[in-house]
Amino acid sequence: MLSRDQLPDPGPSGRRTGVWLALATLVVLAAAQAYAISNSPAEGDMGHLQKIMYVHVPAAWMTFIAFFVVLVFSVLYLWRRRETDDLIAASAAEVGAVFNGLTLALGMIWGRPTWGVWWAWDARLTSTLVLFLIFVGYLALRGFVDDAGQRARWSAAVGIIGAINVPIVYMSVMWWRTLHQQPSSPSTLDPAYTMGLRTNAIAMLLVLVFFIHKRYDIARRERAVELAAQTAAMRGS
Amino acid sequence: MVASNQTFVIAAYALTWVVLLGYVWRLVSKDRRARADHGPVSGRGDVSR
Numbered sequence: 177m178l179s180r181d182q183l184p185d186p187g188p189s190g191r192r193t194g195v196w197l198a199l200a201t202l203v204v205l206a207a208a209q210a211y212a213i214s215n216s217p218a219e220g221d222m223g224h225l226q227k228i229m230y231v232h233v234p235a236a237w238m239t240f241i242a243f244f245v246v247l248v249f250s251v252l253y254l255w256r257r258r259e260t261d262d263l264i265a266a267s268a269a270e271v272g273a274v275f276n277g278l279t280l281a282l283g284m285i286w287g288r289p290t291w292g293v294w295w296a297w298d299a300r301l302t303s304t305l306v307l308f309l310i311f312v313g314y315l316a317l318r319g320f321v322d323d324a325g326q327r328a329r330w331s332a333a334v335g336i337i338g339a340i341n342v343p344i345v346y347m348s349v350m351w352w353r354t355l356h357q358q359p360s361s362p363s364t365l366d367p368a369y370t371m372g373l374r375t376n377a378i379a380m381l382l383v384l385v386f387f388i389h390k391r392y393d394i395a396r397r398e399r400a401v402e403l404a405a406q407t408a409a410m411r412g413s
Numbered sequence: 414m415v416a417s418n419q420t421f422v423i424a425a426y427a428l429t430w431v432v433l434l435g436y437v438w439r440l441v442s443k444d445r446r447a448r449a450d451h452g453p454v455s456g457r458g459d460v461s462r
Contacts, residue, residue, distance in 0.1 A: 398450075
């Protein structure tokens with residue numbers, strides 16, 4: 177269980193470091209985007225629409241990484257029952273849901289001019305939407321279960337089931353005939369676009385790490401407040 | 414009216430920044446609230462079970 181000793185207040189200097197870290201990660205992301213946009217030539221078929229790849233593909237990769245973190249820490253929670261594992265999984269799930277929603281929205285913006293439709297019920301889009309809905313359900317579940325132990329166990333189960341969907345999303349374009357193209361990666365791309373994708377993926381990874389770290393820090397404080405309220409209620413009854 | 418390719422590219426980057434900055438805003442407000450709530454808790458002693 178969390179104790180006050182595990183929740184050191186970083187104080188004003190620690191808070192300032194957090195703000196600077198946030199700004200630094202966003203500046204790195206802005207620089208990576210500026211570099212990619214200015215250095216990549218117009219693509220043969222899509223023209224400048226190809227530049228959406230530098231935000232859509234890294235956002236999808238961050239979704240996968242975040243839900244992999246959920247999987248690892250959900251399994252760890254069920255194995256050793258440490259509350260910190262549950263809080264890390266929950267933090268990664270929330271951040272992963274943000275990136276998952278962003279991936280879907282960016283895909284729609286890219287799909288409209290290239291496919292002529294905002295949405296198609298093809299395997300990649302549908303499985304990504306299912307992934308998103310599972311993790312929205314995960315977050316809703318955490319909101320309505322009061323008992324911390326039960327909440328952590330149920331969340332871990334949903335987190336593991338949700339993360340199992342990640343390889344299905346990734347393989348969907350190979351297993352089924354889809355409107356969506358094959359996965360983009362530095363090995364499948366024209367060299368003119370490789371460096372832009374790499375730099376944006378690294379920049380987005382920094383943003384992901386910062387988000388999960390910050391969300392976990394907040395989750396620990398929220399849990400401490402919840403515990404204190406329960407203790408006070410038990411003393412009062 | 415048909416939007417140009419450039420409009421879709423601008424929309425994609427704008428959306429990315431709105432979502433990321435929106436989430437930063439959410440983290441900052443949650444952090445502020447958690448610190449405000451945690452302050453009084455810290456003064457009441459150990460919160461472990």
